Amino acid sequence: MDLNFTPDEEAFRHEVRQWVAENLPPDISHKVHHALRLSRDDMQRWAKILGKKGWLGWGWPKQFGGPGWNAVQRHLFEEECALAGAPRVVPFGPVMVAPVIMAFGTPEQQKRFLPGIASGEVWWSQGYSEPGSGSDLASLKTRAERVGGKYIVNGQKTWTTLGQYGEWIFCLVRTSTEGKPQTGISFLLIDMKSPGITVKPIVLLDGEPEVNEVFFDNVEVPAENLIGEENKGWTYAKHLLAHERTNIADVNRAKRELERLMDAGWQGDHVGAAHCAPLAAMYFNYRKTTIYGGSNEVQRNIVAQTVLGS
């Protein structure tokens, strides 16, 4: 089996490398290469640049406005972005909710929501976890009651990453208490400017509010914002998690940081320490990857159940 890239793939890599070199703002790549904190503007500026090129939804099929790349092309694109020092794309819109809207949304929902995600204009957040409902996500309690053409939502989400910037949030909500907990969950798209929504920052050890609590107090959500069928949200949630977890693996960025660490090591104690300090901060921050798309332990349970049967 020949694992080398074909000439066409190498040409594709070259095209991506050149485009990224010409379009990635140097102030942003400087921050990434020095592990400095990125602002909302940094993240959204890069998202919009990619969006204009049609590459923010780099995993999307052509049918929905994506480039229709195969797995190798997607890998090469991600690798080139990582090597050049591009920020990690905020995944909630293009990587997480978009595939759900494509697979289970109505044509009207696709027309309404996908363009704003593809262009990087609209910032999405994820409303899955609740206090007491993280690993045991199906126990979630945020209630959505259907009243005429609306849902009335009451409850609380937590650990909402960058929710302070969110314009829309996709939420798992309880629409039934009958039967198994998984069968009473629905998937709702909620405008975060709706009256009754309060976002409260959770300030972490580094002093930054990377995550938030989001409270819903009689929030009115038009029924047309329901994805798919009522009480089938668990199926859509799992579809999304497959995309979320693959994205969290972030192989290309991990390779880049490892190389940087090795380079720093070779430069000797003094210079090495200066290079390693931001990496150390990043290391501690990235401990989150062992829990935030479902903890390692829970995912090992899922793998074991799949392989061995429950």
Ligand SMILES: Cc1cc2nc3c(=O)[nH]c(=O)nc-3n(C[C@H](O)[C@H](O)[C@H](O)COP(=O)(O)OP(=O)(O)OC[C@H]3O[C@@H](n4cnc5c(N)ncnc54)[C@H](O)[C@@H]3O)c2cc1C
């Ligand atoms: C930085 C960060 C960002 C996040 N961003 C978001 C977000 O944007 N949106 C969102 O909805 N959620 C988000 N989350 C929440 C994340 O999904 C949950 O933290 C995660 O699902 C774990 O839930 P928990 O925190 O309630 O921990 P718990 O479920 O209480 O787990 C605590 C510990 O017990 C272990 N454990 C629990 N159950 C089992 C089991 N059955 N078998 C073995 N071990 C078990 C876990 O592995 C873990 O070590 C984020 C979390 C973090 C830390």
